Amino acid sequence: MDRSVSSFEEDSPVYTHQTMYLEEGMDLECGVHLAPLEVAYCTYGTLAPDRGNAILVCHALTGDQYLAEPNPLTGKPGWWNRMVGPGLPIDTDRFFVICPNVLGGCMGSTGPKSIRAETGRPWDSEFPPITMHDIVASQACLLDHLGIQRLFAVVGGSMGGMQALTWIADYPERVFAALPIATSPFHSAQNIAFNEVSRQAIFADPDWHDGHYRDFGAIPARGLGVARMMAHITYLSEEALSRKFGRKVRSEAPTAVPAASSPSLFGEMFEVESYLRHQGSTFVRRFDANSYLTVTRAMDYFDLAAEHDGDLSAPFRKCETRFCVVSFSSDWLFPTSQSRLLVRALNKAGANVSFVEIESDRGHDAFLLDEPDLDRTVRGFLNGAAEHAGLTKVEGV
Amino acid sequence: MDRSVSSFEEDSPVYTHQTMYLEEGMDLECGVHLAPLEVAYCTYGTLAPDRGNAILVCHALTGDQYLAEPNPLTGKPGWWNRMVGPGLPIDTDRFFVICPNVLGGCMGSTGPKSIRAETGRPWDSEFPPITMHDIVASQACLLDHLGIQRLFAVVGGSMGGMQALTWIADYPERVFAALPIATSPFHSAQNIAFNEVSRQAIFADPDWHDGHYRDFGAIPARGLGVARMMAHITYLSEEALSRKFGRKVRSEAPTAVPAASSPSLFGEMFEVESYLRHQGSTFVRRFDANSYLTVTRAMDYFDLAAEHDGDLSAPFRKCETRFCVVSFSSDWLFPTSQSRLLVRALNKAGANVSFVEIESDRGHDAFLLDEPDLDRTVRGFLNGAAEHAGLTKVEGV
Incomplete structure (x- = not known):
């Protein structure tokens, strides 16, 4: 990535x-x-x-x-x-x-x-x-x-x-x-709570470097990806998620219950997971983590x-x-x-x-x-x- | 931590x-x-x-x-x-x-x-x-x-x-x-989607080591903490969060709009943030990341x-x-x-x-x-x- x-x-x-x-x-x-x-x-x-x-x-x-x-x-x-x-x-x-x-x-x-x-x-x-x-x-x-x-x-x-x-x-x-x-x-x-977890996901990324990631030629892509995935769930309704994915298992996964021969517990299983991972990974290519932090804060302060x-x-x-x-x-x-x-x-x-x-x-x-x-x-x-x-x-x- | x-x-x-x-x-x-x-x-x-x-x-x-x-x-x-x-x-x-x-x-x-x-x-x-x-x-x-x-x-x-x-x-x-x-x-x-983001937060932690963190004397504490914080929001209602915290700003924060002299954008601001961080950090002291992954998967498979x-x-x-x-x-x-x-x-x-x-x-x-x-x-x-x-x-x- x-x-x-x-x-x-x-x-x-x-x-x-x-x-x-x-x-x-x-x-x-x-x-x-x-x-x-x-x-x-x-x-x-x-x-x-x-x-x-x-x-x-x-x-x-x-x-x-x-x-x-x-x-x-x-x-x-x-x-x-x-x-x-x-x-x-x-x-x-x-x-x-x-x-x-x-x-x-x-x-x-x-x-x-x-x-x-x-x-x-x-x-x-x-x-x-x-x-x-x-x-x-x-x-x-x-x-x-x-x-x-x-x-x-x-x-x-x-x-x-x-x-x-x-x-x-x-x-x-x-x-x-x-x-x-x-x-x-x-x-x-x-909403403040969801934003806070987004921010914590970015801070948890070692490529975050206290916000000076550019100095290290790095991008906190994993943290920002997690932040985006979580936010994305909140943008959809349960109905929309269910209709789009339901509990559909990806075609390459053999059964709902993974075979013992599957490499590990941690591959993709449900369509919704694959979709969210895609959302996360494409987002980090277009959005800056420090901007994400700055603008989510501006939202959180908002209270007319x-x-x-x-x-x-x-x-x-x-x-x-x-x-x-x-x-x-x-x-x-x-x-x-x-x-x-x-x-x-x-x-x-x-x-x-x-x-x-x-x-x-x-x-x-x-x-x-x-x-x-x-x-x-x-x-x-x-x-x-x-x-x-x-x-x-x-x-x- | x-x-x-x-x-x-x-x-x-x-x-x-x-x-x-x-x-x-x-x-x-x-x-x-x-x-x-x-x-x-x-x-x-x-x-x-x-x-x-x-x-x-x-x-x-x-x-x-x-x-x-x-x-x-x-x-x-x-x-x-x-x-x-x-x-x-x-x-x-x-x-x-x-x-x-x-x-x-x-x-x-x-x-x-x-x-x-x-x-x-x-x-x-x-x-x-x-x-x-x-x-x-x-x-x-x-x-x-x-x-x-x-x-x-x-x-x-x-x-x-x-x-x-x-x-x-x-x-x-x-x-x-x-x-x-x-x-x-x-x-x-x-719920599968929320679990998936939890798992991704753990995988994003460099202390995860593909699940072999114990071999490295490490704990993916940041990722597991983020997972817990997110899950915790889903356990509460908007009403409960609002009643408990509303938009209350922590007493040490001088104003709702941070002073320019504040060290950075990224300190705690709202009570709810401090609470969630506490939830995340205490959780990792008592729960194993691989167990979290294993048991959330068992929940996701569940469909009678x-x-x-x-x-x-x-x-x-x-x-x-x-x-x-x-x-x-x-x-x-x-x-x-x-x-x-x-x-x-x-x-x-x-x-x-x-x-x-x-x-x-x-x-x-x-x-x-x-x-x-x-x-x-x-x-x-x-x-x-x-x-x-x-x-x-x-x-x-």
Whole structure:
């Protein structure tokens, strides 16, 4: 696995994203001034002359800016290819879509892999702790750079939804509509616990080297792989796992009960195991362990109510944003109950909010999958909001 | 951590269990003949002259035979101290209670730590794969050794419940009553997946040495610790985790958002993290990694219906056992739906079965905790069954 990781890294992919470079950098919530600041991003569609048709799509924990075009690192289609494009629910014939890599990430935005000006070496485990507010502030810098004062909409699933909510809390006047999907206004104790075990798996890897693995030419691939495998279970529902694998035994395994002649207890047995191992090993080829640690921490810190003496409606009092909150019935990582809490707080704040719980048995990952109800909800909400915003199709496109 | 593990092992605790030694051993389902066979066990109460008052209590994955007395290795009270004893729901004034360490375990029964006769060295990763049927067959040997032809009852939670069900399937004439708690007639795809990640965490530890860690004087403590941490999350409900920890930040951490002066991103932050790390590090002092691998595999193989062409009622057709099936409402590892499947199959088989779903927000672990409804259910079922069996209190006790 390590060998293939190295060779993967050696083939430099041709990145097609753009990068904002801000020499003066930004202040982080922790007090550190981070400079320079880079934000890598992709855009789709055409910015209207009045700059009023911009939609910011925020990615999830291990997502990136390659929203609707092949990812140059993995060669796979963009992660929301089926949602964003001409004539699709987030219609690039109509909207100008921006997708930035998060601060702390590893696909071009400033993060642990970036060179630290003071030392000329990567930040690695010295990278300062960041929060969802910092991530959103870096995106606000990007919008300033693009000359976009006000977003038509901010859209995001999972951690992307946390960013969408933070946008409204921090820049209420800069967003017309918000579409937080499969998300929560706080990271739960259970989710913090899962993240903590992910981190411990990375720390347990001898190739971790206290976060200075790059100095040793190493990658904590085993630990990061275990972290990804565990996280992956939480993204699926029991139903989805059962339907996909059930208790299916791999064809090369002779019987459910292993023969005594099998080399050892510890080979693969069930289809689900082989699938998870694959998930783990492909992930480490595209994601940096220090970024994983940095961004999971940012998720764990996230708790909008706690920042307002426990009043979740407080951060939404000043906004005139229209909300559409979406959850999935089988999502146990960000369950509907957490979306309901958010909706109640938005109602209390007098916000304009609609809420849809989509029936799906595919768990948290449903927001990335072919869910016609989600497509209809996104398309309907954006079209309705566009009408209220007085948006028309971009001329000549 | 490794140092304390070593010193822990060096202090030989004084074990108070008994051990059955069977020179001729037993045949395993995989075809291996395992000899000799040792089964370590504890007993409580007095065996009636007619040997009719015996209750077998089967322990869960990481349990052991120290059911109702201090565990000599950890110094902690027996794991079901509150359930088993004089006047308690499993009343040792009345019943003779036997609790064996499972085959494949690490507390005295034959398992990976045991010396292999052919080599004079521990089995370690060469230990043959075992199944729930093998575990129960080793317990049947123990009962033969004790001269107990028929159990009054078999009781067990979680993997202990899998053993209880296997008892009825394999020795229907040897059990009068069965009390499977928080369990399932098969291990689900999700649970197999969690087990697989546990195993991968152990394999990722360089101290694993392909299972021959003892030869290197090592323990894969980090990997086993991560495995335990992850498993521990699945034993608790979101409610239990939230109530216990919420998003509480440890007192030594200055603020929710870490100060820039904090040494790094990677210290402890939330109470739940500190708790999980503690769970992981104490576990590796008492449990053997190869046993963990062996016994989790036995759980994963478990699927009573699959052994009968998908008909879960088939293994219960010949029994006259009285069943009480118990689940907990917030148990997401062994959800009530799986108990219902079992109950339907038992009904189809014409078995005498009652079913109780206990309202609890403590998740899977509820069966080990102070749950008065569980106490009442266990006491009521055993007393009722004892009446039907014509059992009276043991004279002179």
